[in-house]
Amino acid sequence: KNEVEQSPQNLTAQEGEFITINCSYSVGISALHWLQQHPGGGIVSLFMLSSGKKKHGRLIATINIQEKHSSLHITASHPRDSAVYICAVIGNQFYFGTGTSLTVIP
Amino acid sequence: DADVTQTPRNRITKTGKRIMLECSQTKGHDRMYWYRQDPGLGLRLIYYSFDVKDINKGEISDGYSVSRQAQAKFSLSLESAIPNQTALYFCATSVPGLAAHEQFFGPGTRLTVL
Numbered sequence: 001k002n003e004v005e006q007s008p009q010n011l012t013a014q015e016g017e018f019i020t021i022n023c024s025y026s027v028g029i030s031a032l033h034w035l036q037q038h039p040g041g042g043i044v045s046l047f048m049l050s051s052g053k054k055k056h057g058r059l060i061a062t063i064n065i066q067e068k069h070s071s072l073h074i075t076a077s078h079p080r081d082s083a084v085y086i087c088a089v090i091g092n093q094f095y096f097g098t099g100t101s102l103t104v105i106p
Numbered sequence: 107d108a109d110v111t112q113t114p115r116n117r118i119t120k121t122g123k124r125i126m127l128e129c130s131q132t133k134g135h136d137r138m139y140w141y142r143q144d145p146g147l148g149l150r151l152i153y154y155s156f157d158v159k160d161i162n163k164g165e166i167s168d169g170y171s172v173s174r175q176a177q178a179k180f181s182l183s184l185e186s187a188i189p190n191q192t193a194l195y196f197c198a199t200s201v202p203g204l205a206a207h208e209q210f211f212g213p214g215t216r217l218t219v220l
Binding site: 002004033035040041042043044045048086088093094095096097098099 | 146147148149150151164165194196198208209210211213214216
C-alpha cells in the first residue's frame with residue numbers, strides 16, 4: 001500500500017510546454033514537500049507547503065488539504081528541468097512517492 | 107562548499123564486509139536522517155536522530171546501525187553487508203519545529219554489495 005501516489009510516472013514534453021505533476025496521499029499530514037532529483041542523483045528541496053500555493057520562478061506548487069492532493073506545475077519548460085520530481089508528505093512519519101521522471105526535449 | 111556532505115560517494119564491497127557511510131553537515135541543524143533509495147521505490151527511512159543523544163529506528167533499520175558522534179556528524183554502518191543492501195543512500199538534515207519538514211539532502215552514496 002502506497003501512502004503517496006504520483007502521476008504520471010514518466011513524462012516527456014517539448015521545450016516550452018506547461019507541465020503538471022500530481023501527488024495524492026492517503027494519510028493525514030502537516031506538510032507536503034516537493035523535491036527534485038537530478039540525473040546525477042542529488043536531491044534538492046523545491047517547496048514545502050501546508051496550504052494554498054507557492055511560486056518560485058517557473059515552478060508553482062499547490063495543495064488541497066481536503067482533497068489530499070498536490071500539484072507541481074512547470075511553466076515554459078526547459079531541458080534543464082529534466083529530472084525526477086518527488087512528492088513527500090509528513091504525517092506521523094515521512095512518506096515518499098516513487099517520483100515522476102520528466103524529460104524535456106529541445 | 108556543500109552544506110551536507112557524504113563520504114564515500116561510491117563504494118563497491120563484498121558480502122560480509124563491514125561498511126561505514128559518513129555524513130557531515132555545516133548547517134547547524136539538530137535533526138539528521140539516513141535514507142536508502144532503490145529503483146522503483148520511494149526513499150525509505152533507515153534511522154533518524156533529533157539530537158546527539160537521540161537515535162530512532164526508521165522503517166527499515168534491520169541490518170543497519172548508526173552513530174551520532176556530534177551535532178554535525180551522523181554515520182551509518184552495515185555490520186555485515188549483503189547484496190540486497192545495494193542502493194543509493196542519502197543523508198538529510200532539518201531544523202526542529204514547524205520547519206522540520208523541509209529536509210536538506212546530501213549528494214548520496216552509491217553502494218554496491220557483491
